[in-house]
Amino acid sequence: VGFAVVVLAGAFYFLNQHFKFFADQPIVNINNQIVISKIALFSDGSNKVPIEDIELLTPEGESQSFELLVENNSSQSYQNFTITKSDLSSASGEVISGSAIDERIVHPWPQKLVDWSSSGNTFTPSAVSVDELLVKNDKPDLTLPTDPKYAGDTFFSDDIGVDEKQLLQGSGYALAETGEGIKTAVVANSSKKFYFTVNIPANKTGVYSGEINFVDKDSNTIVAKFVLKLKIYDFAFQSQDKQSLGLFDGCYTNDRILAFGASPSDSIKHYFISSNLFKTRLSTLKDYGCDSLVMRVGEYADNQAMIKAVSDSGMAGPLILNFYGVDTSGNQNIHDTVADPTSAAKFSEILTQIKNLTSLKIPIIFYGIDEPNTDALLAEHLAKVNNIKKLVGQVFGADLANSTVKNQVTTSAKVSTWEKIFSILTADNKYRTDYPIENYSTDEFLTDKVAPINNGLTKPLLGESFYFQGWNEIQKSNGTFLPINRYLAGLGLYKSGLKGSFINPAYGYRGVNYRPIYDDYAVPGAADDWQKPMFTFYPASDGFIPTLQAESWREGTEDLKYFAAYKSISESGLSNISEAKKAKLADFANVINSNLEQYNFNVNNYTLPADLDSEKMNQTKSLLNQYLEAYVAPEVPADTTPPTIEDVNLSDNQIITTNPYIITAKVTDNIGVDKVEFYVDGDLIGTSTLPDVSGVYEVPWDTSKYHSEVKVVAYDTSNNKSEVGKATTVDLSGSGGDQIVNVLPKTGEESWLNRIFQKLKNIRGLLLQ
Structure with a gap:
């Protein structure tokens, strides 16, 4: 099958009948009914089908995303399918580079697990399938299994993310980058989904457009293309928005940079990776919204290099350092209280390395005993707090006052013991921390904490950290499941009244045990208790790539920006x-507020109300966006100028001898003409809203029915009006003409239809001469 592209004025046409393109995109500025709309970019069955544009609305400095589904309905397979992008240009000559558009390809992929209790053997549970894996295709030999027979195999040597070397050694197994962007196959009678994110630079307001091309590189032919339009309005989120709200997002990682010459034991060596891979993974976390990090430090790790890398990553912080000692068998001692001389010396060494990092940009605190949910562990935690604070004081001394290090220790706790633990941590300044972490598990929910606050029984702490552990899916009241996303990550949390840091360890599996971010394995039994993870990261040559659920987490942080700006503006009084404009903003606000009421208080025990669905969430995001755009739009001065009526084809005392008589008048206005009404003897005989190319409006006058006073009344779009009157006389005694009775409705169509009738009548007259 060949392809050809015909470029016509204002649209692109494609002759290929075998490809369909569908986009899920936010449609902007269509009243208040804004949802994510599926539009057909290219449809089957016609040789000339104009392709639709994708339009995105965004404030400057932000990003917007959309999905694109490609259906190949032909019998031909394309093995070398790629995407090219033009720069995006505005009418004023401003340019946004095409490199600001990040395209990813979505693949189905069976997940492989590692059984660490059985010598690291791999297995693939039959029920496990990652439906939407984002892959940046910079790997020339990317292969993914399509034959079901591979689903049970224990080893895919060439498949991304499942090479045993990547899992066991964490080496990344990087293949050479091609530098060509996406390059994939679209086989016969199959579909391929792409995910585009446009990163909007600052100070680039205006309307921009460019092209995205789908190319068959084997024939060097464009299969199809579409126009991407960006409307960037003049509004920039303040960088301190989330901090001023007390809200920021964090992640937990087990990754550590392997120190030169270090040889960790087999049981923990998979945690230690190269410096480059560590930085790449940090960059991925930052890209997906993580501003804070819980990071392990200790033996075998280049702790100074890790801390500097996090500080240089641009994360807002805090960086929470979790010190792990090593027992006599070489295993990690997760309950190390820093009490024995060896551990104290190692921890003091790390503190000295931190002190010597003179350009630290990120606040640093420390992590105590993990989940001290019993009296014994609580006592152990308090002992560790004392030991850590003592050593920090000894190493930093008076320099602590000028350091980004805060001599504070935090920990996580479950709902059942949270109040007990943190009443101690907050009541006694000796143990006080600004970042206590409440650890929600699959059996607990925000409302357990929110209800007492909403009922006035307790108040949130000034700074709290909420640790999302093991959250996989939420269930709607109708029994269907949705991946956890902005329901919990964004506006719902804001409306809860809780302030603090939202730490997401991104554990990929639930079951006998939990595993932290990047560790692509599970213990026996996990497959029996499988649920889709909130997000899981997979090894790739440019770091680990998350599933789409990670993107929804990032969207949750974006929602907070929009909502914070909306809340600030809507509560400001809207002066000046x-x-x-107030009325227009109120229309948006009514729908926004109605949707927001459902975000938190009706959500309980993983069950969403039936009317709170993904479309309503997307509608709310779009409405928030449009609210901000409407708010910053320049005020248009009130229009008080009436329209101008001229060239009326009547004069005072004129005698009319024909029937019908077509009354015409040229009407202009500085803003726009809404309608022109024509009266005879005080009766409305017609309304015209459809002028010709010269701005002339007309209606037919049945002169046998109406006789003398003619009045033309013009209205502009601001409801200003002008009128012109003409005193005429009708005399049909000698006309012998047709007696035309006007029976059409008095609308704009009347003028248009009668105009056609008059032209036909004139032609008839010419033919009869």
């Missing part, structure tokens, strides 16, 4: 703006 017109009543018309």
Whole structure:
């Protein structure tokens, strides 16, 4: 099958009948009914089908994403399918580089697990399938299994993310980058989904457009293309928005940079990776919204290099350091209280390395005993707090006052013991921390904590950290499941009244045990208790790539920006703006507020109300966006100029001898003409809203029915009006003409239809001459 592209004025046409393109995109500025709309970019069955544009609305400095599904309905397979992008240009000559568009390809992929209790053997549970894996295709030999027979195999040597070397050694197994972007196959009668994110630079307001091309490189032919339009409005989120709200997002990682010459034991060596891979993974976390990090430090790790890398990553912090000692067998001692001389010396060494890092940009605190949910562990935690604070004081001394290090120790706790633990940590300044971490598990929910606050029984702490552990899916009231996303990550948390840091360890599996971010394995029994993870990261040559659920987590952090700006503006009193703009903003706000009421208080025990669905969430995000755009739009001065009526084809005392008589008038206005009404003897005989190319409006006058006073009344779009009157006389005694009775409705169509009738009548007259 060949392809050809015909470029016509204003649209692209494609002659290929075998490809369909569908986009899920936010459609902007269509009243208040804004949802994610599926539009057909290219449809089957016609040789000339104009392709639709994708339009994105965004404030400057942000990003917007959309999905694109490609259906190949032909019998031909394309093995070398790629995407090219033009720069995006505005009418004023401003340019946004095409490199600002990040495209990813979505693949189905069976997940492979590692049984660490059985010598690291791999297995693939039959029920496990990652439906949407984002892969940046910089690997020339990317292969993914398509034959079901591979689903049970224990080893895919060439498949991304499942090479045993990657899992056991964490080496990344990087293949050479091609530098060509996405390069994939679209086989016959199959579909391929792409995910595009446009990263909007600052100070680039205006309307931009460019092209995205789908190319068959084997024939060097464009299969199809579409126009991407960006409308960037003049509004920038303040960088301190989340901090001023007390909200930021964090992640937990087990990754550590392997120190030169270090040889960790087999049981923990998979945690230690190269410096480059560590930095790449940090970059991925930052890209997906993580501003804070819980990171392990200790033996075998280049702790100074790790801390500097996090500080240089641009994360807001805090960096929470979790010190792990090593027992006599070489295993990690997760309950190391830093009490024995060896551990104290190692921890003091790490503190000295931190002190010597003179350009640290990130606040640093420390982590105590993990989940001290019993009296014994609580006592152990308090002992560790004392030991850590003592050593920090000894190493830093007076320099602590000028350091980004805060001599504070935090920990996580479950709902059942949280109040007990943190009442101690907050009541006694000796143990006080600004970042206590409440650990929600699959059996507990925000409302357990929110209800007492909403009922006035307790108050949230000034700074809290919420540790999302093991959250996999939430269930709607109708029994269907949705991946956890902005329901919990964004506006729901804000409306809860809770302030603090939201730490997401991104454990990929639930079951006998939990595993932290990047560790692509599970213990026996996990497959029996499988649920899709909130997000899981997979090894790739440019670091680990998350599934789409990670993108939804990032969207949750974006939602907070929009909502914070909306809340600030809507509660400001809206002074110095017109009543018309206030009314428009109120229309948006009514729908926004109605949707927001459902975010938190109706959510309980993983069950969503039936009317709180993904479309309503997307509608709310779009409405928030449009609210901000409407708020920053320049005020248009009130229009008080009436329209101008001229060239009326009547004069005072004119005698009309024909029937019908077509009354015409040229009407202009500085803003726009809404309608022109024509009256005879005080009766409305017609309304015209459809002028010709010269701005002339007309209606037919049945002169046998209406006789003398003619009045033309013009209205503009601001409801200003002008009128012109003509005193005429009708005399049909000698006309012998047709007696035309106007029976059409008095609308704009009347003028248009009668105009056609008059032209036909004139032609008839010419033919009869």
